[in-house]
Amino acid sequence: MPRKRTKAYSPEIYKKIDSFRLFDDTFMSKVFDGQKEETALLLQIILDDSAIKVISVHAQVEIKNLQGRSVRLDIKARNSKGVIFAVEVQRADSGAIPKRARQISSLIDANSLKASQDFDKLPETYVIFITEHDVLKKGEPIYHIDRVIRETDELFGDMEHIIYVNGEIDDDTELGLLMRDFHCTQAKDMHFSLLAKRVKYFKETQRGRDAMCAIVEQYADEKVREEVLRANRQALLKGFRSGLTKKMAKTMYPKVKDTDIDELYQEAKKPTRSRRPVKRS
Numbered sequence: 213m214p215r216k217r218t219k220a221y222s223p224e225i226y227k228k229i230d231s232f233r234l235f236d237d238t239f240m241s242k243v244f245d246g247q248k249e250e251t252a253l254l255l256q257i258i259l260d261d262s263a264i265k266v267i268s269v270h271a272q273v274e275i276k277n278l279q280g281r282s283v284r285l286d287i288k289a290r291n292s293k294g295v296i297f298a299v300e301v302q303r304a305d306s307g308a309i310p311k312r313a314r315q316i317s318s319l320i321d322a323n324s325l326k327a328s329q330d331f332d333k334l335p336e337t338y339v340i341f342i343t344e345h346d347v348l349k350k351g352e353p354i355y356h357i358d359r360v361i362r363e364t365d366e367l368f369g370d371m372e373h374i375i376y377v378n379g380e381i382d383d384d385t386e387l388g389l390l391m392r393d394f395h396c397t398q399a400k401d402m403h404f405s406l407l408a409k410r411v412k413y414f415k416e417t418q419r420g421r422d423a424m425c426a427i428v429e430q431y432a433d434e435k436v437r438e439e440v441l442r443a444n445r446q447a448l449l450k451g452f453r454s455g456l457t458k459k460m461a462k463t464m465y466p467k468v469k470d471t472d473i474d475e476l477y478q479e480a481k482k483p484t485r486s487r488r489p490v491k492r493s
Contacts (some may be wrong), residue, residue: 221425229415229424234394234407235344235379235490240301241286242427243410245271250406251289255297257386258340258354258377265292275319283316289322295336301343308341313357313374321372334370344379344392353381353388440467445476452480 232239244251252266269289276282298316302308316339324335338483341347348355355376359368381388391401396402399412411412414420442466451461458477462470 221422221429225425225428226421228428229421230417231397232424233397234411235301235303235342237286237301238427239414240394241271242414242424243407244269244287244299247410248411251287252291253404253406254299254390255289255291255340257390258342258375259338266290267292275316275323277319277322278391281315283312283319285316293336295338297338297340299340299342302341302347303344305343305345306349308343308347310374313339313341317372317374334371336373338373338375340375340377342377342379346378346380348376348378353378353383353385353396373445437469437472441469441472444468448473448476449480453479 214481229239234240234243244254246269248269250267252264255264255266256262266289266488269287272284273286273288274282274284285298286301287297289297289299291297298320300308300316317337320337320339325331325333345470346352355378357376358375359370359372360366360437361368368388377387377391379391381391393402393404393407396411399408399415402408414424444467448456448461448465448468456464461468461473465473
């Protein structure tokens, strides 16, 4: 039986893969996706706890918010004790602002309980930002953020934790060596062999490189789709509210995906709440 030929990708895509580091979220997510041992190693070093055992890990997980903005996590993992870890790599400081950490924590909580469950069933959570720069600008290799009672300086005990890892650190501690690995573009330069093996697969084997090419191509397509939708969103909503049909919209806006037009049409047709006049005495 003849061997199936792999798809030919452009040299630019292969060049992009060669330049990837673990600080690139597209690459990092693929390296850790479904990899329990690799993710456990990452968490063990960051949390300084060699006993962490990961039982599930998924990449590019979207947590829905029906009332507002949803979030997409680079990694969502759970350990054997039910603790949830949300890991984000950020090259830009703006992607790791404190209120983003707050939003991620709140959405994890909102999606962790069923309607009949008590609040004490909320899992312990960690939101971990691995940032290329020292976002908090205090010169520390790692920052641990927990709620405290200010009057007594005691932990509040809500089991919600936020951690920032400073990617600028460069020392011979395990955390420093991990951050060096995050800066590497080649597996041979990495310290942790478990991570180097995964990086080598996606950069140096044909099957791994093809898998990354497909993801890069899909990611680029999604970015184009987002830009097209952003550019035409308001015009479409206004048109639908003025009588524009979906069929007409799909003819007038051929670059907007049909599924996006369908969703915008439904959004435009939702009834708006009219404000009641204020009664004056």
